[in-house]
Amino acid sequence: MSRDYLDFDVAVTPEGQGYAARVLASPAGEASAPFTLPFTATDLAAFLVAVGPPRVSSRRLAPAEARVVDVKEYGRRLGEALLSGDVGRAFRDSLAAASGSDHDLRLRLRLDLVPDLDAVPWEYLYDTGLGRFITLSQETPVVRLLDALERPPVVAVDAPLRVLVMISSPSDMPALAVDREEQLLRATTGDLVQSGQVELTVLEDATLGGLQRALLDDFHVFHFIGHGGFDAQAQEGVLVLERADGTAHRVSGARLGTLLHDARLLQLAVLNACEGARTSGSDAFSGVAQALVRQGLPAVVAMQTEISDRAALVFSHEFYYFLTRGLGIDAAMCEVRKAMAVSDEASEWGTAVLLRSGTEQPFSFTGAPVATGDPREGADSRVESLYAAARVALEANATETALPLLEQVAAEHPDYQDVTALLDRVRPVEPTTDRPMALAPAPADTTATRPEVVTEPATEPVTEAETEPAEPAPAPPGSPSPPVSPSPPERLTPPAPRRGPRPKPRGVHLGRWLRLGLLVVLVVGGYAAWRVLPSLLQKADPLVAAACGSSSTDPGATTFTVGCAPVAPVVDGSFDDWRSVPEHDADAAVFGAASRRAGLTATWQALWDHDAFYLHAVVDDPLVTPVQGAPASWWNGDAVSFEIGPDPRALSRTAALRPGRDLHVILAVSADSDRRAAADVNVVGRNSAGRLVFATGSARPGISVVARARDTGYELEARVPWAELGRSVAPQRGEVLGLNVNVSDATGTGPDWRLRTMLSSNPQRTGANQNAPARWQTAALTDAG
Template sequence: MRAYLDLDLALVSDRGGAVQARVTSSPAGVAEAAFELPVTPMELARFLVATGPARTPARGISLSPSPVDLQDIGGRLNDAIFAGDIRACFQRSLALAEQQGKGLRIRLNLSGAPDLAGVPWEYLYSHALSRFLTLSTDTPLVRFLDTPARSTPSGLDPPLRVLVMISSPSDAAQLDVQREAELLRTTTADLTAAGSLELVFLDSATLTGLQHAIYQRFHVFHFIGHGGFDRAAGTGVLVLEREDGTSHLVSAAKLGTLLHDAKSCQLAVLNACEGAQTSGQDVFSGVGQTLVRQGLPAVVAMQSEISDRAAVAFSHEFYYVLASGRSVEEAVVEARKAIYLTYEDSEWGTPVLLRSAAEEQPFLLTRPAALPTRDQHWAAMRAAAQEAAAAGSDRVAVPLLQQLVAENPDDDGATALLARVQTDARADASHDPAQRVRPDGRADAPVQPGPQPRDQASRPAPPAPPAPFPPVGPRTPRPDPRRRRRLTTAVVLTVALGFAGVGGYAVWRSVQPTDSASGASPSVEQAYVVTACGEEAELPDPSPDLVSIPCALQAPVMDGDMSDWGDVPAWHASETVYANPEDAGAADFASAWYLVWTRDFLFVHVEVLDPVPTPVDPYSPSAFWEGDGVSFEFGSDPRALADTERLRPDDLHVLLGVTAERVLTAANAPGGRGTFEAAIGDLGVDTGLQFTEQGYLIEAAFPWSTLNVASPPARGDVFGMNLNASNARLNGPTAPTDLARMVSSNPIRTSAEQNLPGLWHTAVLAGPSA
């Protein structure tokens, strides 16, 4: 087992939001330096998508990640956290560790700056060392929690015993439980055959089943399934199953209570497999942190979904190293290397290691387990792949064969079998227009027949026909669109307390003590509203150039049921800004928007009049605006901008594309030419969709961070915004769609004016009634 010296590095945020980086302990002493996050929220979101698999989150549509410069982002993060005196301290500590023949373990403590937990620190790149820190056992990175140590066994007898739970409740996005179990089983078949590993799969993913099984001296709890974060309770959750098969949201605290007393259990591995529903990118960190605080020595959590092939590489190498008697730090590093060396994508940084302050190392085996040779490993993978292929289980065979060929390119038999299986899978999918096969040979979740991707750069920019279009519902008279360039609908927001957002407040107020003279309780009411919306602020004067977005004291739920939106006033995005000359079928097309906000989210609800919906192409997220759906431009306060100023770094073009079953989200960001360019294929936000006889209804909850708003907003904050809706025309059953018509709240919103934020609307965050 590799011996380590520790460099304890903490990030601490003060009340004003400034962050300090502090080395609290190291071989070279202590140090301190100011820290400033060197990347924007959008860059982080784009990075996490690009370093993950082709995404199939809760929405079930695969979107290939865009390439990303790992060294650039990793280098910026490294230079920011190892700055000034801290850089010198790190260099001296590393030299001292090398002199003693030891590694330098970086123990990163984020307890003082929890907002930075979602940063992918596992990709730190040192230009001085010319390598990623976490790809070497010399410099492993541990997310460290300073918690009381619990007593652990002095040694564990091999084999390494792993309790596996795969949870797929009937009312959640479905996982192929049999396939997930088969992949893990076949990946580690050589280890189980050698007697170094024992996998035990729970028959039922219930809390009671786990309680009964966990005390049978298992060393590892390995969970595959759905996870999330309960914002109201402030804790991470795992989605287990009830006895009837439905979802059971189990808090990390409750799970930790079980694992705390299972002293032989030294580690939890939390894997949101591809297809598992998660809440945001940092999938299981909240769960992992809670488990460590409850006394579990170590947790390995995936900070995003992980693909089949990456899981194959990770699982085998991770358990191989643990069974050899080495540390969890070394096991995670070697598992990352297995992905890095044999996998063309960049998922190696997905695993996150969380450790407690326990002095004892987990997995101190009383003796090394018997380990298979590399040839035995390849033989076991080949046999499992052949068996899966013969049984028609291509989604098991393909990742096994891909990893086998990557590890052993001389295996001509595996190469030939992989080519045949992939060819057969594509042929099968070609007979089913509701299914596609990705380049890696895996079939995606069923989607509606749609167009093939096209190069966005080859599309001509749409002209701007000025003909006005009837709105959805009533609206106020509007001035000439070329003279009133921003807001085209005069809106006076008188938000009734009966709508769902403020309805909760009305109910709350009804049970509060009131002032006998005025019938109100001002101090209590004011405190309630200030907590939800911030202090009162001076708002811009109402005018046709201003849109006010009311604060919601009770947020709507993104479940496809639009009844909780109540009486929010509508914004009419119905001005035709583009019409295809060949289109004659878009006359019945318009949209109405409803917006509310909280300190955490911007909520969007859109009613679209479109009797003939046409699904977007899920493989072209940056071009969702060409299919049926809605979009909006969004950026910081534009009031001081000249009309000719180009896009700013934080501006976004947010897209919501409609399929037959769900809403897909994407965003385009400013490029080098000052125009919006393809950026990120899935924002991971919660959405809802409902079809009607006249069209469809969309709702979405955008965390402010996905809109490049770094801190929670408050009343009086001003942004730039346009509201748009698109209608597509399908050129035959197999041809790509064309944009038939685009309507907007801004009558001059064309492809040119889109890139000039000084011409956007001005939007202000208001109180619950404004």
């Protein structure tokens, strides 16, 4: 059990052109000292990489030890900046006073007057005198303190602790695997539920009205999983619930607080939502978490980065376990952080932020269980619960659910039953530095139907130097123009190919100018998740300027907008970078509509920066057929392609393709066992009738592309350098491009291999209109994705 706390209250306040740290109350009295945030934009972004979740849940792409060192250095610099001079002396004297009186010391941080500093991850404060992170001990928890309009009395809890869970996934927002989230939460708390310490109620109706009705019953905790964000127009944080028709309903923290306020036993909210604690930078209570505390909820836990599945499993179990053991919420959070810190040497222990009002604990457990018997019994029960849930997920072929469960079992009990063999089955294949990730194999004993991948060997491409180009056969009506050899005067010389895709290290791509250093930037915009960092940092203008230019023109009306990527997606087959980037459909059947397979659909997303254009596509395809033959004909096979060129809006409807400027890029699913995707670029040339068309192209190893199998098809992402698109100068913000995005579905093998159906983002994208850029759709390169 934790001891009682003395409080060390420190506020950061504006001071001239800078800040000051002021000790408002402590056992050693008041004190003050200047405060300067010791980070540039580069430092902050690098730190977000260090503490964010691994890019693929099955492995860490940066060694765990290196990640922890990064966090320690960040925490040391932050600790030395905050606890300097008289403030540092007051902190050390207060520690001594607390220890001498058999108390612990709680550091309560007030940021009311500097909401622009609310985005700094203060939970990683490190004290060199103590030789540890401050909040990784019950002796010195770190809490963010807010004033509340009222403070309800402490609630006495006689087990079980009743938790109301809402998982919201609106139909018009990026999909959230609702069933998976529920399975993971139930699995990790299964032993607590079975022992009667916790009772979970998952709300089936994720609407505001459904929540109101549910709160007529007594609950102690509200646990939200879903989308969160910041409404720039209203300047307030929101959680995204559902309307009756399943669409998104953005609910402000103040409005949500109106409901939670009247739930008399409800003392705590846990918000597992991206940007759930973000403020506007001008009103510290505009964030959802802050609004709930100000309206009287004694405590809120909000995530400042989206956490990995493994970290979420540890957090959910340990948090509710230590609460039900009778620990105060401050001490319980310290124990949770310690459990996360020793789990696979992870650095995500500072992800959760504890916001509180007042000094009293929200709960008083009247029947807290006392540990008896073999201490391994509880651990064995937990492992058994996780393993059983993993087996259920495997039987349903839900490998993404099973993977983190099995990894946690292996971490806690490496020799447990057949956990090692199961992990070998479901883990994605490790990527190498010189080739894309291979598609993950299906579990050997799965009974679920998976898309069949035709692996007929592709014919060897024939180069133009080996044979004279033949006149192509007429293409089917509405199909892309058949490849022909370009006439010499119009021929483009492509950039010299590299030996393979340029390796991209995992990390932050902040543009060449940002590497020269920026002034201190506090506009990271709140609690960013590593997996959604590209879209979040689109709101940080200095970072956008570094990656995509400082000037911008009004693009006018366009079909799409493509956001700038200060943190570039890494083409590694994890696809987590794309989670919150706006999504578009490619669903118009522009060829072969009558033979379209049931279930054939596709969506795509795009980003850009100074160096490259980035594309991600998800294709539902019941039969995946790798491409065959020469690269220029890959549009016949299973592939994602796009036409791209300068702004076509001023062209006449019959204007021809622009040689050297308009290109057709094909990202194809490959039959090669080592490379599951490859890229081709078709350039403009003249056919036998002298008409400008997309002519024979060539494979481009300079384009990084990787594909992975999905249960219902495939998914791919690509990095297309601007140089591969014939540009020597990078585009600027506000520039408009012509852009169609297409998906091909093939049928047959060998000589019978041919295009079956083509989908496009552009309903006008016929075979003829492929060669008429004025008929293309348009995309504005902006700074808002």
